[in-house]
Amino acid sequence: MDPTTALYVSQGIHGLAYGMVLFLVASGLTLIFGMMSILNIAHASFFMLGAYFCFQVLSMTGNFWVSLLVAPIAVGFLGALCERFLLRKVHAYGHVGELLLTVGVGMVILESVKIFWGTESLPITVPPILQGLLKIGGLEYPIYRLFIIGLAFVILGVMALFLYKTRLGMIVRGAVSDADMVNALGINVPVVFMLVFGVGTWLAGVAGVAVSPIMTVYPGLSDQVGMDAFVVLVTAGFGSLKGAFIVSIIFGLLNAYGVQFVSQLAPVLMFSFMAIVLAFKPMGLFGEIE
């Protein structure tokens, strides 16, 4: 295999891995938005918190797998608490209040992170089994990126099973389309909301742990990935999981190849893509007409 193809393929893997991470973050956002019509600005902060919790658990236990399990659950728990004790209280004041509340939560998380862990970037090492390169058919693939892609697909599968095959999933889907009606049927919708918020932030936490070895863990992390996730959401159309998946992959690849070919303009590519999409479809690629 000639080196040019190898370069293309490896950039493709990088793009795909980043796209999957974006999807993990964006899917949580989409779930929460579809269900409660809240755009969780603090979502990116929860994502960053996942990375920091991973560092903390890693430095206490030294086991990456434990932190992959524990850190996202801690983040999800915090998210559920945040829904129960903050968001639910301001629900009556409308969406602007909820939106701004999440802004406040995001600020508090960001500043707390700076207090507890400082502003310098923290090192996180991958367990040896995930290091190195995998050789298949003369091409080399970085194992950790493949691991991220696999992990995301597993979570995607579990989520799809949960949403479409279980009773609770049915309730969630029902509440997405008409929360009042589900409430009237005698189901405790606030608890479902709390659960969904917890699962959404848990997904962000998983993404945070997943990227922590390959991206620098520092307080700017939330801005960096969070903005991309929001752009994914806007481009895909709010509340569409399928759209979020497709657009995340497109953006991941756009980012990877953009860095390779037009490195100066790489960050602008995504926004231009978004602007073009919105110029023709104001509700996003897969958004429903309001």
Add this chain to the structure above:
Amino acid sequence: MMNKTTNWILWVVLLLILVLYPRLFGFYFTNIFVVFAIYALYAITFNILLGYTGLLSFGHAMFFGTGGYATAIALERIQGLPLFPAILIGLLAAIVLALILCPLLVRVSGVAFAMLTLAFGQLMHILAMKLRWLTGGEDGVGGFPIPPFNIPGIVSIDIANPTNFYYFAMAVLGVSIWIIWFITKTPFGSIQTGIRDNAVRVDYLGFKVRHTKAIVFIISSGFAGISGSIYALFQNLISADDAFHVGNSFAPIIMTLVGGMGSFFGPIIGSGILSIIDELATRYTERVDLVTGLILILVIMFAPTGFAGFLSFIKENLFRRASDKTAMEKTL
């Protein structure tokens, strides 16, 4: 009659305080007051979007920054550019940016509007960092010459002097705020609030919702540009992290909420409260944003109408008979 006289006296007292302020409080607090006034105008331009038209913008800093950068770059590149054309360039740059964006932005509302403005704000931040030949990258534009306030043949005042700058800034900001206030009182201002309350109905009444939104957006952006331009002149420096950062977009939101978004003067009060908190918090902690974030959460949870709402709540409940329960229920 009595009421009118009291009003006049209040205005005169306010004016006197403004005029005497630099002599009473000295150099340090004068500068703090200038920053407060700049942010008051900035928050008001934000509030005519949110409070009056119901458009939540998460990228208002792009106009602040564009105004500031345009003035700074113009003064740096063009030799002997007078003061007012420099500010005018800031205003025009912000308006041009608003004109480019508004065909896209007026089609959406609510969360989509917020996200789009956020995205474009970030785009401007990235551009300000990347276009080094124009904006100086991370360092920003600084050390440009500040021209004197000059009316040919009559007067020439050096505004590099803090006291003189204070008077100059107060005049420009005061006039801007007065113009915005005037606009909100015109029939056009009523269409604005109509769009906020019921856009469909305004549409049926024969007013053009999108055109009105676009005009409001352009007016708001233009004055945000002026506030940015004064800010650049005041600091003699404008940098991407200062002007275009997303925190600078959230600042007017927090000020408006703390002050009360239903009222025109709410953002001014909010800006004042936040400058005081900022000033106090920096003495005790490095994490000022933590304090502002907590305040934001507390305000939304316990005082969703802000300080202005709190004042009218007190007014309604203390200065009326206690048996008048309807007023209380209304405010609650």
